[in-house]
Amino acid sequence: MTQTRQTPAAGSRLFSPTRLGPLDLPNRLVMAPLTRNRAGADGVPGEAMAAHYAQRASAGLIIAEGTTPNAVGQTYPRIPGIHTPEQTAGWRRVTDAVRAAGGRMFLQLQHGGRIGHPDTSGRIPLAPSAVALPEPLHTAAGLKDSVTPRAMTQEDIRSTIADFASAARSAVEAGFAGVEVHAANGMLVHQFLARNTNLRTDAWGGTVEGRIRFAVEVVRAVAEAVGPERTGVRISPGTNVNGIEEGDTGELYPALLAALAEWDPAYLHLVHADPDGPAFAGFRRAWPGTLIANPKLTREEAAADAGAARAERLLAEGADVIALGRGFIANPDLVERLRTGAPLNEFRPGFLMHVHGTEGYNDYPALPEVALVQGPGARG
Template sequence: MPYPHLLSPYERDGLATAHRISMAPLTRNRAVGTVPGPINAEYYAQRADAAILVTEGTHPAAVGQGYLDIAGLHSDAQQAGWKLVADVVHGAGSAKLVIQLMHCGRVAHPYYTDGVQPIAPSAITADGATFTPDGMQDYIEPREVATDELPALIEDYVQAARRAVAAGADGVELHAANGYLLHQFLASGTNQRTDGYGTDVAGRVRFPVEVAKAVAAEIGAEKTAIRISPGHPFNDMSEADTKETYDALLAALDPLGLMYLHVLDTTTHVDFDVVEWARAGWSGTLMANEGFTEEWDVEGADKLVADGKVDLVAYGRRFLSNPDLPTRLKEGAELNEADQDTFYQGGEKGYTDYPALAAQAA
């Protein structure tokens, strides 16, 4: 069998998967407004053989929406939409469905928040612009969220997590990567708070840790995961003390016994090996993504699993274009190429019409 380690079953601390190949979170802009509908359920059901199927970034509050037609999880209608997704996915395969909670913070936009000014740790505008149907629009200065508003912001994550479980999801992944709200708290370039939630490493990790603890207390640590991208400059991010910051974050999160740590291999942006660092500082399940996109990527990932460096591997674009990716890898089959033009638009095209092997053969 090719890739024997990637394709081997995994079990630890009550988390069991048929193999190690997960789907990375992918924003696809195909929700009906902000509610998942049948087309989204079909897309996820097609990928229900992932180990862990992480959904698109989903905002836990209206003010956290940064893109067109992305799903939220703060209303009954959105929860019902996610229940449809969960039911169909669980009927179709063995994947653990994990909803990624993505509050965009300063890279949300009034275009998507009914005119409400985005919030962030500090009033520092992201350099850049965001897509809207009326053309690209510059990011605007966010409002610094007040200290006494932080409990309500935590509660936004908690209620979204509660809704996720009520909808039938197997867990939530807190998006603390790629320049979104929790990452904005971690990074010195976006967090200049002086109220105990900034200033130094201990202050900057405090809010993400409080969110993780509150969500874990609500739905269980075994259903609560987190994604990080140390040093990632995406969304105009900059970090001083990257290593110290993420050391402190891991030290605080590791004892909680979370479902998994999902780390983007950002080694090219920092001066340490991120995957090795994560393995050393994390005693639970470790999932890695990125660094696997070259020709050798699947071989490389198989070796990472063989060497015990990671437990699970997440693929984004490969899963996007190959709904039956684990089967294809098992059978050594060709992979469909991902069509970049339909990543963020196109309805069914480039979304639910990538063929599975069986369909291709027929």
């Protein structure tokens, strides 16, 4: 089933080229990182994942789904990893397929922290403090009550930072142009930022300076490992997803952005960006580099035009690049559909997560009459 929609204005900046880190992007539409649970039980990406991403290679950039830098950081079953040779080789098959189709990829590094379970990872999760996720979560044995994580020691913190750096090196080895540090949506880095999940009184908690330290140290380590031009950061200010309550968002993020800017990462990826809200303008003023905006969309907006109208407005308000999620899930050739005003496929939410086949994953049709024009690949 498809839906008719309006074409973006002629000459839209959505389809203009830009530069991001080591890449020349042919357009400003990024495929956002999307957890889909389609890796093997061992976290190795397989042929279905290679096909999925290659189908969407016309995106200006693909940021591949949250991928664990170590075993204890695993969130849900069938999440990919980047901490074993087999996982790195699996991702190499994915990036080779995308590159052959003319695409470019970053990899999101995601440590779940307290969002983990022994039934999935075989390990007690680690977090800034021993504060459990206040909701059940999907495990390899089905939906289970969350467990209380173990508060990280100084050694745990240092080894985890090192694991992020090692994962970044493995990602580049696997053919990614760079990596994105996931500091959003209630994952480990975000847990260090938030008052209700970081109850520490040492140098990694307490004050704003203490709570941003882990995020800054992870970004520093990754930037030193693979280069700041290959390092991105994703944040979700004010979100309460996964039980997060930051408590002092207005103080927290100016301090975080100022500290991160010293490392000059390739981009900042802002989740739930609203062109009508004062917060977006504030983040644009505060961030000196490339800003990727992931629009805040209602279901109706997402269904009507996959976020193109809001994307246009965000570009007008200062965003450099736009990240879209569900639009790319349902439309492997989303860029060309938006460019030409072609109808959009209907999104099927029942196949989004916690299912493992190719249905609702690789079976969304492309426009057979459209010859996709691919852009240049990575340089450097």
